[in-house]
Amino acid sequence: MTRYFPELKFPAGRYVLDGEVVVRGENGREDFDALGQRIHPAASRINRLAGETPAVFIAFDLLARDDETLLDLPFTERRAALEALVADPIELTPCVGTAEEADVWLQDAEGVIAKERDAPYRPGERVGMVKVKRVRTIDAVVKGYRPGKAEGTVGSLILGLYTEDGGLPEVGHSSGFTAKEKRELVERLKPYETGERGSGDPSRWASDRDLEWVALRPELVVEVTFDHVSGHRIRHGTKVQRWREDKDPRECTINQLLS
Secondary structure, three states: OOOOOOOOOOOOOOEEEEEEEEEEOOOOOEOHHHHHOOOOOOHHHHHHHHHHOOEEEEEEEEEEEOOEEOOOOOHHHHHHHHHHHOOOOOEEOOOOOOHHHHHHHHHHOOOEEEEOOOOOOOOOOOOOEEEEOOOEEEEEEEEEEEEOOOOOOEEEEEEEOEOOOOOOOEEEEEOOOOHHHHHHHHHHHHHHEEEEEEEOOOOOOOOOOOOEEEEEOOOOEEEEEEOOEEOOEEOOOEEEEEEOOOOOHHHOEHHHHHO
16 A cells, blocks of 8 residues: 555554545545556656645544454444544544435435444445445447457447537446347447447556457437446446437437536
């Protein structure tokens, strides 16, 4: 962590925290693109970005303190111990007691975690907790697709939304199709292929990932669900709800992501 986030500092002591590293944009919200730029082999670039877009560590839970493990303690006791430990520059994730108080976070954040007050901490399991997300729908233009791992299949649809200047930037993708749907989509999309194919830049997260893509004429529209947006991009995979033959692609504007 110190290699990529040299500006992060922690209070002295022996303890184990559960949390995440965050870089915020000008609007104060998490900026995943800026965070991703920090994972870079050049130390000079990392040090420059550490000053331009400093990261912070947000603590969720306290798992151990000195020689004491806190995993079996109820959440309320771990939270009290965490509040007593955390100090600048570490941030403490906000916590409220009712669903009504947490509702505002569903409008601005990725979601909320609901925890049982007496739940222990179980690494790798969601015991006594559940993640609640605000699920929305938009109509998006299918501007291309990525082939699936199996030959003759579609892996994911590449989605675009029109901007005010007429551009059609990629805003996300939709996958999760059944094996049967992946095979059928090849024939459904073939009449719309432009003949343009290519391969994207290697991913810093998975250099062996196949980024081949096939371009389509922007004539198909799908309604998809999504939960979180950052920098006019959908951060998690979407799910196709239906094809919108009744929808003009030009009506699929990027303003949908702002509501």
